[in-house]
Amino acid sequence: MTTQELDTLIDKAFQGDRASIGRLLTYIERSPLDASRILNKVMGGEGGGHVIGVTGIPGSGKSTLISKLISRYKEQGLRIAVVAIDPTSPLSKGALLGDRIRMQEHATDPRVFIRSVPTRGVKGGLSFSGVAMIEVFDKLGFDKIIVESIGVGQTDIDIMNLAHTILVVTAPGMGDEIQALKAGIMEIGDIYVLNKSDKPEANRTYAYLDFALETGEIGSEKLKWRPKLIKTSAALGQGIDELVKAVEEHLEFIKEYGIYSEKISARRRYMVRLLAEKLFTEKLEEIDEEIDIANRDIYLEAIKLINKVVSQLG
Amino acid sequence: MARLFNEETLKIIEERLKKWEKETLPKSLSKYPLRQDSFRTHSNIEVKGVYTPLDIRNMDYFEKLGLPGEYPFTRGIHATMYRGRIWTMRMFSGYGSAEDTNKRLKFLIEHGETGLSLAFDFPTLVGIDADDPMASGEVGVCGVSVSSIEDMEIIFDGINMGEITTNMTINPPAPVLLAMYVATAEKQGVPYDRIGGTTQNDPLKEFIAQKSYVFPPEPAVKLAMDVVEWSVRNLPKWNPISISGYHIREAGSTAVQELAFTIANGIEYVRHLINRGMDVDEFAPRLSFFFDSHINFFEEIAKFRAARRMWAKIMKEWFNAKKERSLWLRFHTQTAGVSLTAQQPYNNIIRTTIEALAAVLGGTQSLHTNALDEPFRVPSEFAAKLALRTQQIIAFETGVADTVDPLAGSYYVEWLTDKIEEEAWKYIDRIEMMGGMIEAVKRGYPQREITDASFRFQKEVEEGRRYIVGVNIFVEEEDEEIRNVPLLDINQKEIEMRQRERLRRLRERRDKARWERSLKNLKRAAEKGENVMPYILQAVKSYATLGEIMSTLKEVYGIWVEPPIY
Amino acid sequence: MGGATDILELLKKSKGRRIKVLVAKLGLDGHDRGAKVVARALKDAGLEVIYTGIRQTPEQVVETAIQEDVDVIGVSILSGAHIPLMKKLMELLREKGLDDVPVLLGGTIPIPDIPKLKELGIRNIFLPGTSLKEIIKETLEAALERREE
Numbered sequence A: 001m002t003t004q005e006l007d008t009l010i011d012k013a014f015q016g017d018r019a020s021i022g023r024l025l026t027y028i029e030r031s032p033l034d035a036s037r038i039l040n041k042v043m044g045g046e047g048g049g050h051v052i053g054v055t056g057i058p059g060s061g062k063s064t065l066i067s068k069l070i071s072r073y074k075e076q077g078l079r080i081a082v083v084a085i086d087p088t089s090p091l092s093k094g095a096l097l098g099d100r101i102r103m104q105e106h107a108t109d110p111r112v113f114i115r116s117v118p119t120r121g122v123k124g125g126l127s128f129s130g131v132a133m134i135e136v137f138d139k140l141g142f143d144k145i146i147v148e149s150i151g152v153g154q155t156d157i158d159i160m161n162l163a164h165t166i167l168v169v170t171a172p173g174m175g176d177e178i179q180a181l182k183a184g185i186m187e188i189g190d191i192y193v194l195n196k197s198d199k200p201e202a203n204r205t206y207a208y209l210d211f212a213l214e215t216g217e218i219g220s221e222k223l224k225w226r227p228k229l230i231k232t233s234a235a236l237g238q239g240i241d242e243l244v245k246a247v248e249e250h251l252e253f254i255k256e257y258g259i260y261s262e263k264i265s266a267r268r269r270y271m272v273r274l275l276a277e278k279l280f281t282e283k284l285e286e287i288d289e290e291i292d293i294a295n296r297d298i299y300l301e302a303i304k305l306i307n308k309v310v311s312q313l314g
Numbered sequence B: 001m002a003r004l005f006n007e008e009t010l011k012i013i014e015e016r017l018k019k020w021e022k023e024t025l026p027k028s029l030s031k032y033p034l035r036q037d038s039f040r041t042h043s044n045i046e047v048k049g050v051y052t053p054l055d056i057r058n059m060d061y062f063e064k065l066g067l068p069g070e071y072p073f074t075r076g077i078h079a080t081m082y083r084g085r086i087w088t089m090r091m092f093s094g095y096g097s098a099e100d101t102n103k104r105l106k107f108l109i110e111h112g113e114t115g116l117s118l119a120f121d122f123p124t125l126v127g128i129d130a131d132d133p134m135a136s137g138e139v140g141v142c143g144v145s146v147s148s149i150e151d152m153e154i155i156f157d158g159i160n161m162g163e164i165t166t167n168m169t170i171n172p173p174a175p176v177l178l179a180m181y182v183a184t185a186e187k188q189g190v191p192y193d194r195i196g197g198t199t200q201n202d203p204l205k206e207f208i209a210q211k212s213y214v215f216p217p218e219p220a221v222k223l224a225m226d227v228v229e230w231s232v233r234n235l236p237k238w239n240p241i242s243i244s245g246y247h248i249r250e251a252g253s254t255a256v257q258e259l260a261f262t263i264a265n266g267i268e269y270v271r272h273l274i275n276r277g278m279d280v281d282e283f284a285p286r287l288s289f290f291f292d293s294h295i296n297f298f299e300e301i302a303k304f305r306a307a308r309r310m311w312a313k314i315m316k317e318w319f320n321a322k323k324e325r326s327l328w329l330r331f332h333t334q335t336a337g338v339s340l341t342a343q344q345p346y347n348n349i350i351r352t353t354i355e356a357l358a359a360v361l362g363g364t365q366s367l368h369t370n371a372l373d374e375p376f377r378v379p380s381e382f383a384a385k386l387a388l389r390t391q392q393i394i395a396f397e398t399g400v401a402d403t404v405d406p407l408a409g410s411y412y413v414e415w416l417t418d419k420i421e422e423e424a425w426k427y428i429d430r431i432e433m434m435g436g437m438i439e440a441v442k443r444g445y446p447q448r449e450i451t452d453a454s455f456r457f458q459k460e461v462e463e464g465r466r467y468i469v470g471v472n473i474f475v476e477e478e479d480e481e482i483r484n485v486p487l488l489d490i491n492q493k494e495i496e497m498r499q500r501e502r503l504r505r506l507r508e509r510r511d512k513a514r515w516e517r518s519l520k521n522l523k524r525a526a527e528k529g530e531n532v533m534p535y536i537l538q539a540v541k542s543y544a545t546l547g548e549i550m551s552t553l554k555e556v557y558g559i560w561v562e563p564p565i566y
Numbered sequence C: 001m002g003g004a005t006d007i008l009e010l011l012k013k014s015k016g017r018r019i020k021v022l023v024a025k026l027g028l029d030g031h032d033r034g035a036k037v038v039a040r041a042l043k044d045a046g047l048e049v050i051y052t053g054i055r056q057t058p059e060q061v062v063e064t065a066i067q068e069d070v071d072v073i074g075v076s077i078l079s080g081a082h083i084p085l086m087k088k089l090m091e092l093l094r095e096k097g098l099d100d101v102p103v104l105l106g107g108t109i110p111i112p113d114i115p116k117l118k119e120l121g122i123r124n125i126f127l128p129g130t131s132l133k134e135i136i137k138e139t140l141e142a143a144l145e146r147r148e149e
């Protein structure tokens, strides 16, 4: 792609041409070089996009809930982008991207743009391109940028920390899962959502979560924000108003405490780090053959390898 | 106690079998090695070369088989079976507009048919009106379009609804279509006790296979059971539900899965009705079933026999049913549409014949045989006639209908019947452990099992481990004449426009206040969890449309989007 | 017919770039067995597959193709409404400037309709009985050809 072609594409994307936006995102996915050229053009300054991370227990209704949030934000006249992350099969390298199914009712809305992103082997979560996409959506003027992650692993936690507001979604009767996740994502939420509250066991789980929050067993107070617990039924559209309200409260809170821009800087730093990792590992794999195992000092050999990678990348 | 074999006999057979395995068999094997490493049924059950009394050594005759018309009904629900009456040859087909359907029904009645069958188009099947944007291009394509009571009135114009029975293949919108049917009959002056027919009304299999679901599982089941309860109490001649394995099988399940999931659905319905406070013997005799008959001949026969035995046991032992009729598994069968191929289509006649034979040997109450051109178009009249003739030849020429359950006592068939039952119980146990079929469906359990099975089957075919004539063996470079016969021409665009226009006028003309009130009442009843049938009847009479009634219910019940399963 | 080696060759050619396919159920019928089996087979062949779920309108399919920027669109229809639905779909694709995205169609399609569908610009039509291998091969070919343009 020539610079001129790229400029035209970016221009068209900024004029709101959706096919151009779609294509722009593809360039970001396909080549780090193109991605950085695109980001060069669009980055800088502070976007107005509120990044909402949605994580939680698999199958707890994250996608369904996001679909309901989209409906509400649409009513408010906002523009919404969704980055939906699904795992890539480690065996075939293929992926089936299924989050979208639950949001398809919004597919044709000009204010909504949904993009599925496979993890492509990045353990547990969002790859470089995923974060870069957030940046692009931000610059394109989307008001809410919602990221659905797969809800497992350390990377997931890292990514979520880049969102302005983190929702952790659970569902009734998932006690075991909640226990298992306690150490991980159960700590990072700004808002805890007990979805599927239409189910009979909901009250018990609610009481449990409420107690856990109260005692600090889950969630942790960040500055002065006390994590909230909201009961929803995405299926029946209940509790969504309360959820939207809590999200707005959190947004106001972080703006007031200056965390808002801090998060953006952290996000951008993380993006660069992810790109560095990506470039490094890819090159490393390329020169795998050249690793000298005759050399007994593996530390030295490793350092040599790093230098080799660096010199070749440079 | 009536053990079939005594220990002494078994011992002798066992010795002889060992000797046979050592002496006779190897000789034969050296000359004719086996064609395959293993032989397996569609359900992946491994089949041995020879079956003997040893394979059913503990069989107790009365516990496992009994006599025809007696518990556990393995051999049939009636003592005489087809010696008294041949199964019902029920064939159905779809046709465009309400007017066309009316003409067609009248034609059928003139030719002596009294059991009518209505196939609906897709918009009707998923409960949206003909003028909904989603319906565009589909109105009147696969059946008749019904959006309001006006359509129903046109369909039955000049037909005495007290003298016919009507089978309606409809699921989530079943309460609405039944209400329209009843209201139309009422207008004709037909009393409730003369309104007869069937609604399929089986929501759980929609989640598992057919996928014309609308509401989430719990309210879907609740609504369907409203139909059952209301029919049992108001329409003594109506069969309110047909618990269907057919679609499960067509979606690629194995025979065992079809059997297990269908029975598990039945269990869920029975539980629901009992929990409502109904007496099991009040509704159980009105439950009926619908199965597929596929090409793996003996497995299908065994499946039907096992089904009867399992259901009788469940009704008697789990639910304490007392009436004999409550224990009967009555079923309709259709031959397997998925077993037919577009390649060398005449072969489909033979497939259908074998499948029909299995259904008859399995003791079906009624049968639909597919037309040979089904894989690629709406059946031609000629093909439909051949399909019917297939049944007639089986009934009147072959003699298979002259004795009851002729395969009973075959070591293989009895072993296979036991085996299929055993495997089906395993599934049912697993579903019970999850808390029943509603829970299982929400977890995507049966969906996933079926997807895996159909994927496995497809792979076996592609890798040449399973043969389909004309597809992966004896393939011809053909382009047969028959496939070029033009389609049954329905003027889709015109039907759609006419339906839209009719709806527009109806919406303009109707009494707005009464219409609005009826929907409000319906909504309130749904919120309170009452039986909504009387309210739907009222709404239908107030000219609320199918789509409006379904939308009202969606507001209360929500809608279902299935968990992604591949 | 496409053997496994053909597929491997094609996959090699695509090296470096992931191929993204949209598998869509257009119309109201719920017969998704075929679409799902195909989606899974494509995934197993290493492709990225977006599955839309059932009951999609032509508008939804086209918008999804735009947002996901897919290389190929695969449509499954078993309701008999393939002519009006595909006509609409192809019109929309042209309107939105996506006429270079190859479209494949599977389902119970009567032979006499095939020329009409080809005229609409549909690249391949798969009738019941088409092997997964062939579908994978055709999908890869369609994707690669488009890229070479």
Ligand SMILES: Nc1nc2c(ncn2[C@@H]2O[C@H](COP(=O)(O)OP(=O)(O)OP(=O)(O)O)[C@@H](O)[C@H]2O)c(=O)[nH]1
Residues within 6 Å of the ligand: A057, A058, A059, A060, A061, A062, A063, A064, A065, A099, A102, A150, A195, A196, A197, A198, A199, A232, A233, A234, A235, A236, B442, B560, B561, B562, B563, B564
């Ligand atoms: N009863 C009930 N079911 C719900 C609710 N929300 C979602 N579901 C169902 O839960 C299942 C999973 O929903 P999804 O939205 O796909 O959940 P998810 O967390 O995005 O799932 P993954 O992305 O696969 O981890 C679906 O069958 C939904 O219909 C709810 O509020 N109540």
Ligand SMILES: [Mg+2]
Residues within 6 Å of the ligand: A062, A063, A064, A098, A099, A148
């Ligand atoms: Mg999801």
